[in-house]
Every structure is written in structure tokens, then in C-alpha cells.
Amino acid sequence: MPNITKTLGQHMLVDARVLGKIIDAARISKNETVLEAGTGRGILTAELCKVARHVVSYEVDRKLYQQAQERLQFQNLELANADLFKTTGLRFDVFVSNLPYSRSRDAFEWLAVQKFNRAIVMVQEEFADKLAARPGSKNYRAISALAAHCFAIERLFSVGRQSFQPQPKVESVVIRIVPTNTVTKETIKNLNLLFSKRNKKASTVAAKARVKVDFGSKRVDQLAPGDLIRVAESISNVCSI
Numbered sequence: 001m002p003n004i005t006k007t008l009g010q011h012m013l014v015d016a017r018v019l020g021k022i023i024d025a026a027r028i029s030k031n032e033t034v035l036e037a038g039t040g041r042g043i044l045t046a047e048l049c050k051v052a053r054h055v056v057s058y059e060v061d062r063k064l065y066q067q068a069q070e071r072l073q074f075q076n077l078e079l080a081n082a083d084l085f086k087t088t089g090l091r092f093d094v095f096v097s098n099l100p101y102s103r104s105r106d107a108f109e110w111l112a113v114q115k116f117n118r119a120i121v122m123v124q125e126e127f128a129d130k131l132a133a134r135p136g137s138k139n140y141r142a143i144s145a146l147a148a149h150c151f152a153i154e155r156l157f158s159v160g161r162q163s164f165q166p167q168p169k170v171e172s173v174v175i176r177i178v179p180t181n182t183v184t185k186e187t188i189k190n191l192n193l194l195f196s197k198r199n200k201k202a203s204t205v206a207a208k209a210r211v212k213v214d215f216g217s218k219r220v221d222q223l224a225p226g227d228l229i230r231v232a233e234s235i236s237n238v239c240s241i
């Protein structure tokens with residue numbers, strides 16, 4: 001495949017069986033608007049157009065966007081050439097994406113501030129493990145706490161590297177996301193800042209940000225998602241941590 005940009009996660013889906021499973025899992029109805037991140041060569045976009053009322057698909061790569069404009073002829077399709085995760089003000093019911101893996105965290109932080117009904121997303125297996133990580137475990141990150149607070153996540157099925165062209169070095173998994181809470185960008189920023197002190201005593205880190213809480217001897221990375229979000233929401237001056 002010509003002109004593949006690895007930093008943009010351009011591993012295109014070429015497996016019709018996996019494509020069918022994603023479309024089935026999304027259960028899109030004719031009155032729903034679907035937002036797709038990463039049009040790529042349009043394999044998923046075309047199928048989405050057949051089942052949805054309206055499809056909006058973002059592609060950051062100008063060449064892929066132009067090719068998609070020529071190839072994809074659907075009345076209900078709107079293509080955009082922009083970085084989706086820097087875009088605001090979109091309205092959609094369902095988010096579907098074979099995510100560019102280098103932007104997975106951005107994608108989840110972006111989804112955490114959106115209003116939508118559900119998402120079907122392909123992510124790298126290691127990233128799915130981080131999303132599901134529990135407090136105190138090695139994999140527990142700011143994104144784990146954010147995901148636990150904002151989404152109910154269900155692992156649907158695994159996808160082998162042979163389902164892509166070119167093949168990635170990692171295995172993938174398709175997950176279903178149902179939003180449970182939204183947060184502000186400020187809270188996400190504060191949460192990331194708290195986690196930059198993951199090995200420090202949580203009460204001390206919070207006190208430095210003028211948030212008075214008592215978590216005993218627990219470290220930041222031992223706090224439950226709800227506690228972390230509560231502290232992150234209470235911080236007004238991030239520079240003080």
C-alpha cells in the first residue's frame with residue numbers, strides 16, 4: 001500500500017469478517033448519526049453509510065481524504081479533513097472507529113467530554129488492558145480512572161494482526177463503550193497532573209493543590225476512580241501541585 005504514515009496509525013482493515021462483526025456490534029438504526037474517526041480507505045465508512053441515517057467521517061491525512069472524496073459516493077456521507085480530536089461541537093449518536101493507535105488516549109479523553117449514545121471502537125490490546133486496570137495495579141493510569149468514571153466498557157472480540165494491511169506489531173480488540181458520566185477538559189488535565197505524582201501519598205499531593213482530603217497512607221495510584229475524579233474536580237490551581 002503506497003504512502004502509509006505509521007505515526008497516523010494507518011493500518012487499514014482488510015478483513016470482511018471483522019468488518020461485518022463491527023457493523024453487527026454497532027446495531028445502527030436508520031435514524032442514527034454515526035461519527036467515524038479515521039476514514040482511511042473507507043472500508044468501514046461505506047458499510048456505515050448503508051445502515052445509518054447520516055455518517056460524518058474525519059480523516060486527518062489530506063491524500064486519504066481526497067481519495068475518499070472520489071471513491072465514496074453516498075448521499076448520507078459527510079467527509080472532513082481535520083484532526084477529529086481537536087474538533088468541538090459535533091452531534092452524533094454512535095461513534096465508530098478503527099482507532100489510530102497513536103491517538104487512543106486522545107480519542108478517549110475527547111470522548112469523555114462528548115455527549116453520545118454508544119461507541120464501537122477497535123483498540124490495541126494493551127490499551128484495552130490499561131482501560132480496564134484497577135487501582136494499585138501496574139497498568140493503572142489516569143486513562144484507566146477516566147474510563148472507569150466516564151464509560152461502561154465491554155470487550156467484544158479480538159482481532160489478529162493479519163486482519164490489517166500493513167500488519168501492526170500488536171493484537172487488537174473491539175470494545176463497546178456506553179457513556180456513564182462526562183467530565184470537563186479541566187478535570188482531565190488535573191487528573192493527568194495528579195497521576196504524574198502516582199507514587200506519592202495522595203493526601204499530600206491533594207493538599208499541595210489546596211484540596212483537603214484524607215486517604216490515609218494511600219498513594220495516588222491506589223485511589224479509586226471516583227476519588228481521583230473528585231480531587232481532580234476540586235483543584236482550581238493546577239500549578240500548585
Ligand SMILES: C[S@@+](CC[C@H](N)C(=O)[O-])C[C@H]1O[C@@H](n2cnc3c(N)ncnc32)[C@H](O)[C@@H]1O
Pocket residue numbers: 008009010011012013014037038039040041042043044045058059060061064082083084085098099100101103
Ligand atoms: C487504523 S486506520 C483505520 C482506517 C479505516 N477506518 C479502516 O478501518 O481501515 C486509522 C485512520 O485514522 C486516521 N487518523 C489518524 N489520526 C487522526 C485524527 N486525529 N483525526 C482523524 N483521522 C485520523 C489515519 O490517517 C488512518 O487513516
